[in-house]
Amino acid sequence: MWQANCRRMHNIADWISGTVMGGCVGRSRMDGPGSAHGSTRTKKRGARNEPLKKDRPKWKSEYPMTEGQLRSKRDEFWDTAPAFDGRKEIWDALRAAALALECNDLELAQAIVDGACITLPHGSLTESYDELGNRYQLPAYTLAPPVNLITETSGESKLSESAQKQAQPPPSREEFQLRVRLSTGKDVHLTASLADSIAVLKKQLEKQEDIEVIRQRWFFSGKLLTDKTRLQDAKIQKDYVVQVIVNINPSVIPN
Structure with missing residues (x-):
């Protein structure tokens, strides 16, 4: 490396x-x-x-x-x-x-x-x-x-991923208001739980603000959040703010 x-x-x-x-x-x-x-x-x-x-x-x-x-x-x-x-x-x-x-x-x-x-x-x-x-x-x-x-080997990599999953507590289903800050300057509140994935929240934002999923890029602490990432995985809690960049041209946004 x-x-x-x-x-x-x-x-x-x-x-x-x-x-x-x-x-x-x-x-x-x-x-x-x-x-x-x-x-x-x-x-x-x-x-x-x-x-x-x-x-x-x-x-x-x-x-x-x-x-x-x-x-x-x-x-x-x-x-x-x-x-x-x-x-x-x-x-x-x-x-x-x-x-x-x-x-x-x-x-x-x-x-x-x-x-x-x-x-x-x-x-x-x-x-x-x-x-x-x-x-x-x-x-x-x-x-x-x-x-x-x-040192990365195929066996150690699988073992490490398995250990990480076992160490993580089960996600909480308790709902709270997640604060999302759009690149347009607007703050939006979504109903979320720690078990929710970014893909689920993208759909909720689409229904609430009429912003297509393909135009959304979610970031937290400078890190791009993938669709499969859960709020618990990214350690996002109730009082935290998640940034969403809204792209005008969806053709250039990879999912």
């Missing part, structure tokens, strides 16, 4: 060097080290810039995680993170820097961060700012594997 990550990192880094990094370097030269514009950006961001540290966060998954599960979890984050806040080119630069750091190429990671004009107030990719003052936060699982990462 990590060899594949290194290859992906170099591919992304090549793209970063020709777009994000090139544009930022050009602006830096034009502004000059003593320009008022450069000083304004620093004051607006209000954070000191520390060099990137080699230390990576240590974290433990709720259950033993395979490399494939970790890769899927990361892909879901990187694919959905730009949907709500920040600039896509900065997210791409952070992704390349995270891969470079995991491949122990600190020099390349620092070059990507500097080239994209990303400020690190603590010397870590867990919190950063772009030149416009936008804040970016990366979860620990995007920067390092868990301490309980296991």
